[in-house]
Amino acid sequence: MKKIIILTLVSAFVFIAxxxxxxxxxxxxxxxxxxxxxxxxxxxxxxxxxxxxxxxxDLETLLKAGMAAPSAVNLQPWxxxxxxxxxxxxxxxxxxxxxxxxxxxxxxxxxxxxxxxxAGDMAFWEFDCSLVSANIxxxxxxMGLGAVWTAVHPDPSxxxxxxxxxxLPDNIIPLNVIPIGYPTGEDKxxxxxxxxxxxxxKW
Amino acid sequence: MKKIIILTLVSAFVFIAxxxxxxxxxxxxxxxxxxxxxxxxxxxxxxxxxxxxxxxxDLETLLKAGMAAPSAVNLQPWxxxxxxxxxxxxxxxxxxxxxxxxxxxxxxxxxxxxxxxxAGDMAFWEFDCSLVSANIxxxxxxMGLGAVWTAVHPDPSxxxxxxxxxxLPDNIIPLNVIPIGYPTGEDKxxxxxxxxxxxxxKW
Numbered sequence: 001m002k003k004i005i006i007l008t009l010v011s012a013f014v015f016i017a018x019x020x021x022x023x024x025x026x027x028x029x030x031x032x033x034x035x036x037x038x039x040x041x042x043x044x045x046x047x048x049x050x051x052x053x054x055x056x057x058d059l060e061t062l063l064k065a066g067m068a069a070p071s072a073v074n075l076q077p078w079x080x081x082x083x084x085x086x087x088x089x090x091x092x093x094x095x096x097x098x099x100x101x102x103x104x105x106x107x108x109x110x111x112x113x114x115x116x117x118x119a120g121d122m123a124f125w126e127f128d129c130s131l132v133s134a135n136i137x138x139x140x141x142x143m144g145l146g147a148v149w150t151a152v153h154p155d156p157s158x159x160x161x162x163x164x165x166x167x168l169p170d171n172i173i174p175l176n177v178i179p180i181g182y183p184t185g186e187d188k189x190x191x192x193x194x195x196x197x198x199x200x201x202k203w
Numbered sequence: 204m205k206k207i208i209i210l211t212l213v214s215a216f217v218f219i220a221x222x223x224x225x226x227x228x229x230x231x232x233x234x235x236x237x238x239x240x241x242x243x244x245x246x247x248x249x250x251x252x253x254x255x256x257x258x259x260x261d262l263e264t265l266l267k268a269g270m271a272a273p274s275a276v277n278l279q280p281w282x283x284x285x286x287x288x289x290x291x292x293x294x295x296x297x298x299x300x301x302x303x304x305x306x307x308x309x310x311x312x313x314x315x316x317x318x319x320x321x322a323g324d325m326a327f328w329e330f331d332c333s334l335v336s337a338n339i340x341x342x343x344x345x346m347g348l349g350a351v352w353t354a355v356h357p358d359p360s361x362x363x364x365x366x367x368x369x370x371l372p373d374n375i376i377p378l379n380v381i382p383i384g385y386p387t388g389e390d391k392x393x394x395x396x397x398x399x400x401x402x403x404x405k406w
Contacts (some may be wrong), residue, residue, distance in 0.1 A: 032400055035345035039268045039338050060401075065242045067395045070340065070352055076395055081402045089406050122326075122357060123303045127333045131352075134337030135242050137273065142238035149273055149334075154325055167406045175330075192270045198263075199284045201291050203370045 010116035038142050043189040045146025048104045048181030058143060059084065060109060062180070065139035066111070069131035072124035077117035078132050081166050081174075082192035083108040088165075089179075095161045096177060099150040109136060110152075110162065116171040126153070129175045136178060149176045225381040241345050246392040248349025250382030251307045261346060262287065262310060265383070268342035270313070272334035275327035280320035281335050284369050284377075286311040291368075292382075298364045299380060308382035311340060313365065319374040329356070332378045339381060349386035352379045377386075 063080050072079065083089055084107045093102035102108060111133050113125030133149055140147040145186045152174040162174040266283055274280065286292055287310045296305035305311060314336050316328030336352055343350040355361045355377040365377040 017268075026377075029238055031241065032347075034234055034266060035241045036264065038234060038238045039342060040271045041269065042273075044273055044394060046356050061239065063401055064396050065239060067397065067400065068243045068245065068392075069337070070247055072354060074395075076400075077396070079400050081404070081406065083404055088232075093297060113310065122354075124354070126329060130330045130333035131337045134272070134334045134341075138338075138341065139239060139242060142235045144235075146205060151275060151327070151330075166402075169406065172406070189271075190277070191236075192277075193267050194270065194279070197270065197279075197282050197298070198266055199282065199369075201284070201286055201369075203284065203372065203375070 018023070038138060039188050042138055042139060042141040043146075043187050044148040044179070045140075045183045045187045046101045046148055046179075047184040047186040048101065048106065048146060048179070049184055050104050052106050052182045054084075054106045054145065054180060054182075056084075059109070059180075061143065062109065062136050062139050062145075065135045066109075066132040069128065069135050070126035071131070072122075073119040075117050075124070076128070077114040077123075077125040078129050079112040079114065079172060081110040081112065081168075083110065092162070092165060092177065095157060096150060096152070099177050099179060101148070102177070102179045104181065106181040108180060109178045110166065111136070111175045111178065112168065113153075113170045113175055114171055115173050125173070126175065133176060133178065140180060144182070145180055146187065147178050147180045149178055152176055206303045227382050238293060241341060244392050245341055245344040246331065246390045247351040248343075248384070248386045248390045249304045249351055249382075250387040250389040251304065251309065251349060251382070252387055253307050255309050255385050257287075257309045257348065257383060257385075259287075259308040261348070262312070262383075263341050264346065265312065265342050265348075268338045269312075269335040272331065272338050274331040274334070275325075278320050278327070279331070280317040280326075280328040281332050282315040282317065282375060284313040284315065284371075286313065295365070295368060295380065299353060299355070299361060302382060304351070305380070305382045307384065309384040311383060312350075312381045313369065314339070314378045314381065315371065315375045316356075316378055317374055318376050328376070329378065336379060343383060347385070348383055349390065350381050352381055355379055367385075 113129040316332040
């Protein structure tokens, strides 16, 4: 009887003790560190694992992240063309010298701006669509996908080729083509911090 | 002696058992969900708690996040002017109609582009500096700070005023002024998702 009481007390003591240490061991979810490390680990991914399909829900998650971007006077002057078939990915690559990796990408998002939408006499679609693209690139990194901004605008011949290929209305300008896929791991992020680029209060 | 052995065995058993349950209890850090929710919770913050100072390390964390942005041909055509004193924040607000909240902000970052840096005959600083600004706005949200892009470029009179105020070289163009501070909580994020902006393979 006495032995059972001692056993029970010891067990209880050990249980409480190691449960508290267990709580201390639990990692704290740190939004700040996770978001900052995602920003720093994002890289331009140009090498993709071939033959893998990105679920449509994941492509829509990227577009939802894109549409969460700020825009001048909240005009949201953006449209998206998603390329999710091999033939169009390959044919787009033929006349886009910096988008050859489309032939290995699983999909692509073309971020387009509506040049007819203006705030007063100023158009902000180039900035707004750049912010949209930043969200897409950062979301892709967080989702284990790889992506890279390949420029279309302001190159007239690339704009014309993409507009014709996608049958875009005159006022819709393709800013970039963002090939998306599963990274092979060859592409690495760069440390681009330069203290000399920072000025305080005056140049 | 026998009792000690039993006690030791029981203690060891209970310790191992509850340690395993402890490990199961640890929450899984979910990078994808945290980064996406930060993108969706980011808002343009125009209302700041007055009289609070942002630690210099936090301003530098924002700038490091900014410099992690991609840039065309990795040219990194960006510079930053940090405004961290009341007098300059207030005087900048006088001629920037959409940046009146500078008078309540704790600091500001002015993202500038070097218009002399080109890839071939094309300048990409407007896009590159927009991507930099996106990183700063998203990092601020993750750090519990509030920020908002207030446009300078392409408005000629605002560009001229800011260039003179900061004594910027001719080739350095201020893209925006980003007031930064501690949010009062009045500003909320918006759901801007519009399915009709998404097109598949053709317009």
